[in-house]
Amino acid sequence: MPALVAALINLSHPGRYVHWGFIQLSVANLVVIALMILVFVLAIALPFPHGKRARR
Amino acid sequence: MTTTLPAPAPRDDGPAARPGVTKGIRPTWTGRLRVRAVKALPPDKLLPDTQPAYVASWIYVFGALTLAAFAVVVLSGAVIALKGPAWWHVSSIGLFFNSMHLWSTELFFFFMVVHLWGKFFMAAWRGRRRATWVTGVLAFAASIATAFTGYLSQQNFDSEWISTQAKDGINATGAGAFWNVLNFGQMLMWHIVLLPAVVGLFIGVHVLLVRRRGVVPPFADDRAGGPAAAAASVAGPGVGQGAPAAGLFEEHTPSSRETAQ
Numbered sequence: 116m117p118a119l120v121a122a123l124i125n126l127s128h129p130g131r132y133v134h135w136g137f138i139q140l141s142v143a144n145l146v147v148i149a150l151m152i153l154v155f156v157l158a159i160a161l162p163f164p165h166g167k168r169a170r171r
Numbered sequence: 172m173t174t175t176l177p178a179p180a181p182r183d184d185g186p187a188a189r190p191g192v193t194k195g196i197r198p199t200w201t202g203r204l205r206v207r208a209v210k211a212l213p214p215d216k217l218l219p220d221t222q223p224a225y226v227a228s229w230i231y232v233f234g235a236l237t238l239a240a241f242a243v244v245v246l247s248g249a250v251i252a253l254k255g256p257a258w259w260h261v262s263s264i265g266l267f268f269n270s271m272h273l274w275s276t277e278l279f280f281f282f283m284v285v286h287l288w289g290k291f292f293m294a295a296w297r298g299r300r301r302a303t304w305v306t307g308v309l310a311f312a313a314s315i316a317t318a319f320t321g322y323l324s325q326q327n328f329d330s331e332w333i334s335t336q337a338k339d340g341i342n343a344t345g346a347g348a349f350w351n352v353l354n355f356g357q358m359l360m361w362h363i364v365l366l367p368a369v370v371g372l373f374i375g376v377h378v379l380l381v382r383r384r385g386v387v388p389p390f391a392d393d394r395a396g397g398p399a400a401a402a403a404s405v406a407g408p409g410v411g412q413g414a415p416a417a418g419l420f421e422e423h424t425p426s427s428r429e430t431a432q
Contacts, residue, residue: 147281155285158229165227 217382225389233286234381240279241374245367247272252363256324276318283311295387303380310373317370320362323352334358 131142250268251258259269287307296304323334334352341347351357 147277151281151284151288154281155230155288158233158285158289161229163227163229 212379212383217379219382223386223388226386230289231386233282233289236282237279237286238374238378240275240282241370243275244272244279245371247275248363248367256359257326260326272321276321280314280318283314287311290387293387293389297387298384300380300384300387303377303384306373306377306380310370310377313366313369313373317362317366320358320366323355323358324362326355 133140133142133145247268251265251272254262254265258265290304290307319337323330323337337352338347341350341352
């Protein structure tokens, strides 16, 4: 059971970082930023479901 | 064959006919406050049952998602406050609520950033919505400070490392004299009392301003200058995809203030 609820990725090691000149970013933060961009694009591109027409 | 006619729209005789907005009111501060509050936010504006057609897009969902995440942050934080900041070190239930507090905070910032991007590219300060934009920015800034003091309240090596690193930055600004990140009690009080109150206040004002000014229309709606063109261009399932308005969403009629922008 503990194995089922454990993190999908082994977190018991020092964080990994990427470097671009003076910019230093953890891979974890980079993944979150990529996910936010993906969700932002999907939010614009995906059609929104419609309910019943309002009776007025 | 019978024909069913739609029910007539509720009659609105203007602000003077709304409850609380009556002439001859007694000159008390409560009466004046009520008149001003009802005039600024009449019940149909405060709790609307329809939205403009252009709101039928996923990008308009992220403000409400941010509010939902904020509610979970506050509730899980309140449970942790009952037992203290060290609870999660010695209890599996405490660890559960600490994790819920952390991940709801992660989602809060995730949704808030997507909301911010959406509003930025819509130029959501148009149509006298400058105060809405500014209160959103202030809520974002106060949220960062709240999250930072939360990291300092973990009572582990991580919080110790963050506080000793942050003290140099804070001292460099000159604020270290009265805002000491090495003072755990002070940081905890900021995290669980003062900053949540500030964030909640800015969010509350932000939401009320959204109710008062309405959700910002897309650019196409502003350029169209009329409801027919606006409905044709923005009433679709996504922004800019043409389809008729349906459900809770109705055609948007730009106000004179919006078209004047």
